[in-house]
Amino acid sequence: MAYHRYDAVVVGAGGAGLMAAIQMAGKANVAVVSKLYPPRSHTGAAQGGISAALGNVEEDHPQWHMFDTVKGGDYLVDQDAASVLAHEAIDAVLELEHMGLPFNRTPDGRIDQRRFGGHTRNYGEGPVRRACYAADRTGHMIIQTLYQQGIKHQLNFFDEHHLLDILFTDDGECCGVVTLEIKTGEIHVIHAKAVLIATGGFGRVFKVTSNAMAGTGDGVALAYRHGVPLMDMEFYQFHPTGIYKLGILLSEAARGEGGIVRNGEGEAFAARYAPTLKDLAPRDMMSRFIHQEIREGRGVDGKDYVLLDLTHLPPELIDAKLPDITDFARTYLGVEPKTEGVPIQPTAHYAMGGLPTDIEGRVIRDRNATVIPGFYSAGESACVSVHGANRLGTNSLVDLVVFGRRAGKHMLRHIQDVQFRPLPEDPEFTARAELANLLSRKSGERAADIRSAMQEVMMDKVSVVRDEPGLVEAQRSVRELRQAYASVAIQDHGTTYNTELLEAHELGCMLDCAESIVAGALARTESRGAHFRSDYEKRDDKNWLAHTLVYKTSGGLDIDKKPVTITEFEPKERKY
Amino acid sequence: MEVTLRIKRYNPDQDVKPAFKEYKVEVEGTDRVLDALNQIKWYQDGTLTYRRSCAHGVCGSDAMRINGRNRLACKILMQELGKKVTLEPLIGFTVVKDLVVDMDKFFDSYKSVKPYLIADDPVGVGERRQSPEQREAFEDTTKCILCAACTTACPVTWTSDEFVGPAAIVNAHRFIFDSRDQAAGERLRILNTRSGVWRCRTIFNCTDACPRGIEVTRAIEQVKRALLFEQA
Numbered sequence A: 001m002a003y004h005r006y007d008a009v010v011v012g013a014g015g016a017g018l019m020a021a022i023q024m025a026g027k028a029n030v031a032v033v034s035k036l037y038p039p040r041s042h043t044g045a046a047q048g049g050i051s052a053a054l055g056n057v058e059e060d061h062p063q064w065h066m067f068d069t070v071k072g073g074d075y076l077v078d079q080d081a082a083s084v085l086a087h088e089a090i091d092a093v094l095e096l097e098h099m100g101l102p103f104n105r106t107p108d109g110r111i112d113q114r115r116f117g118g119h120t121r122n123y124g125e126g127p128v129r130r131a132c133y134a135a136d137r138t139g140h141m142i143i144q145t146l147y148q149q150g151i152k153h154q155l156n157f158f159d160e161h162h163l164l165d166i167l168f169t170d171d172g173e174c175c176g177v178v179t180l181e182i183k184t185g186e187i188h189v190i191h192a193k194a195v196l197i198a199t200g201g202f203g204r205v206f207k208v209t210s211n212a213m214a215g216t217g218d219g220v221a222l223a224y225r226h227g228v229p230l231m232d233m234e235f236y237q238f239h240p241t242g243i244y245k246l247g248i249l250l251s252e253a254a255r256g257e258g259g260i261v262r263n264g265e266g267e268a269f270a271a272r273y274a275p276t277l278k279d280l281a282p283r284d285m286m287s288r289f290i291h292q293e294i295r296e297g298r299g300v301d302g303k304d305y306v307l308l309d310l311t312h313l314p315p316e317l318i319d320a321k322l323p324d325i326t327d328f329a330r331t332y333l334g335v336e337p338k339t340e341g342v343p344i345q346p347t348a349h350y351a352m353g354g355l356p357t358d359i360e361g362r363v364i365r366d367r368n369a370t371v372i373p374g375f376y377s378a379g380e381s382a383c384v385s386v387h388g389a390n391r392l393g394t395n396s397l398v399d400l401v402v403f404g405r406r407a408g409k410h411m412l413r414h415i416q417d418v419q420f421r422p423l424p425e426d427p428e429f430t431a432r433a434e435l436a437n438l439l440s441r442k443s444g445e446r447a448a449d450i451r452s453a454m455q456e457v458m459m460d461k462v463s464v465v466r467d468e469p470g471l472v473e474a475q476r477s478v479r480e481l482r483q484a485y486a487s488v489a490i491q492d493h494g495t496t497y498n499t500e501l502l503e504a505h506e507l508g509c510m511l512d513c514a515e516s517i518v519a520g521a522l523a524r525t526e527s528r529g530a531h532f533r534s535d536y537e538k539r540d541d542k543n544w545l546a547h548t549l550v551y552k553t554s555g556g557l558d559i560d561k562k563p564v565t566i567t568e569f570e571p572k573e574r575k576y
Numbered sequence B: 001m002e003v004t005l006r007i008k009r010y011n012p013d014q015d016v017k018p019a020f021k022e023y024k025v026e027v028e029g030t031d032r033v034l035d036a037l038n039q040i041k042w043y044q045d046g047t048l049t050y051r052r053s054c055a056h057g058v059c060g061s062d063a064m065r066i067n068g069r070n071r072l073a074c075k076i077l078m079q080e081l082g083k084k085v086t087l088e089p090l091i092g093f094t095v096v097k098d099l100v101v102d103m104d105k106f107f108d109s110y111k112s113v114k115p116y117l118i119a120d121d122p123v124g125v126g127e128r129r130q131s132p133e134q135r136e137a138f139e140d141t142t143k144c145i146l147c148a149a150c151t152t153a154c155p156v157t158w159t160s161d162e163f164v165g166p167a168a169i170v171n172a173h174r175f176i177f178d179s180r181d182q183a184a185g186e187r188l189r190i191l192n193t194r195s196g197v198w199r200c201r202t203i204f205n206c207t208d209a210c211p212r213g214i215e216v217t218r219a220i221e222q223v224k225r226a227l228l229f230e231q232a
């Protein structure tokens, strides 16, 4: 066992983690732990853009951005947080530019901006150009730029270290983490005054997803096991345009640049459902429109997919602004988007829910927003909540930089104010016991079977459209899979780079995420944003204008509600 | 269709030296090599070890030698390869286990060229201006995902421990040609040393290997020309 002591430890080196760590660089002793080399984080896969009301190409205001965020989230957004997001986005994007991010430019050398779903001018009048971008690899540029800054500031990277446990004192303060050094199999205990969880999302819970194989919700699940509640887990976004069967994302930027989704009859059906924004209606809606077209037999050749049509766009525009995603269509489907439609279906994309935090990134433990001292989260693992029931495109990248930055700044203040708390006795006990258990059997259940059964049932019963019988079935199924997981056996019992062991560990985390998603979805007897219940088709503000909190307890699961913060925009019906 | 994967295996905990092992798997032609690897790992032999994450060619985790050429396992489809496929770790770095190589040397070279914007003038209000044409000058080299396919395809890096390698030069190029950066001279000096660009023999293996379609050799040539111009 190796012991380290740092003022702060950041777990996760995606956009959120790196942004936080950079705030503390040079001012405190910070460790950055990541199971992947930082530039391999899934932030690098983000394509379309990062929104900020710069107004570089047409009139725009942070207040409009805030409104769109609130409405896009079906009014479940905490409006104090949305205001921070929209106003600080401008500064955050400029900071990225100053760090060297190569944004696309306007002819006069400013940051160029494009359209994106749900972003409008003057409170819903029509689309606005708000998304700053770098071709269709905006996330790649963000992760590269932040990693470059990390090198410049000589951050202490613990690359290829896998988080196994989060440490709390008896009185509930966070005091460190336990990691496994993947290359050697050695356990490390990192003692710290402040811990940030920025481990990203958990799309791998579903069968068809745009998320990386590393997107297994580790940090979220490990905190949940310590009694920290998870908020709004039932709100999981399905992005309308994933490559058929593979789930690889074709960015909304494709529609922002003029692409159209067509059904099997060639009809641009979005106009029928959303007359004003058409194909740029928010994602939850577009995914439901596609679902309905397919269910009513208007998929292509009666199958379960429709087409993303870019054939009317100028080929030069495709090459200049959508080079990567058109390349994905060529590589993985053998389809040439300049001349044919690309088969698409909704793909599991983004977790609106996660660890509940305040606007400083501090994780809270209950409906009264009681802070857990020393414990922070930012990025997709966190739920501030700025995305409410449905995130708008480009708002995750804004979330990472705005709230990653705020969390980092707050951690810096916190560590100056407090002393190190003593570690619990035998701090690596739980982590060691868990690994020992996974390594204890020569034969037993196969992790891959459990994983694919979970992914199937989550896709089938807990995706775009849900109902009680389906959710009950999913709940039972996840419980059974959890029992099976208790006797999982793996073949690799070595210490060097044992990825089979880590995959099994990740599966345990995914089962926790799945369990809490289903629990939230069953409890919420209404339809709002990405959570659509065919047995409760209406939004129910009287009973459900509230966040859900799911707790893991010794006796099972507890569910509580937390009020939504409403400052400026009263809930209204959501039409586009 | 059934294919045979011949995979070079090595586990330092138990093996004295690497050896090939064969696996038969049922795949679709449109499956990625990564899908075939996953099938083996999940259903035949859990000890098989490789890196992966994004599964669509953007994170740079899974560069390896596929039938003798450096490729990303997630970007090559089985139908491109025939019935017998040989997979080996990248050449030139220490093998950690099976297809996983030690990347420390690679990242050290990368860091040695100061791969971050250096511009110390105070910035005014708003963004630094840069015209679309100025941006175009380094667009190609911004695409790098640090997969190491180019560096480990270069015969010079196989024989010399010192050469920084194509990937580091690509990332230096990204800043040298960025109109906002002020440290081109510093980076050019680094690349003018014994371990720098002059070791390049213009063999083009790097350009062939790059999964992002970066014209690596061209970028290296541009750096060489910048050096000659500076010295003249």
Ligand SMILES: Cc1cc2nc3c(=O)[nH]c(=O)nc-3n(C[C@H](O)[C@H](O)[C@H](O)COP(=O)(O)OP(=O)(O)OC[C@H]3O[C@@H](n4cnc5c(N)ncnc54)[C@H](O)[C@@H]3O)c2cc1C
Pocket (backbone or CB within 6 Å): A011, A012, A013, A014, A015, A016, A017, A033, A034, A035, A036, A037, A038, A041, A042, A043, A044, A045, A046, A047, A048, A049, A050, A138, A139, A161, A162, A163, A164, A198, A199, A200, A201, A210, A211, A212, A214, A218, A219, A249, A251, A349, A350, A378, A379, A380, A381, A393, A394, A395, A396, A397, A398, A400
């Ligand atoms: C294909 C795609 C396209 C997208 N496009 C856009 C877009 O255009 N605009 C937008 O706003 N949003 C977009 N999103 C969403 C956005 O990219 C993500 O939500 C965001 O990047 C998540 O960032 P993060 O920092 O929270 O986590 P990530 O970038 O996912 O990073 C997670 C980090 O945690 C580490 N980690 C995880 N588990 C462990 C563990 N057990 N131990 C140690 N380390 C661990 C990983 O190594 C990694 O460094 C897109 C998402 C996808 C999938």
Ligand code: SF4
Pocket (backbone or CB within 6 Å): B143, B144, B145, B146, B147, B148, B149, B150, B151, B166, B167, B170, B209, B210, B211, B212, B213, B214, B216
């Ligand atoms: S230049 Fe290409 S091959 Fe080389 S590291 Fe970058 S992406 Fe990989």
Ligand code: FES
Pocket (backbone or CB within 6 Å): B051, B052, B053, B054, B055, B056, B057, B058, B059, B060, B061, B062, B063, B072, B073, B074, B075
């Ligand atoms: S897994 Fe990311 S590049 Fe292949």
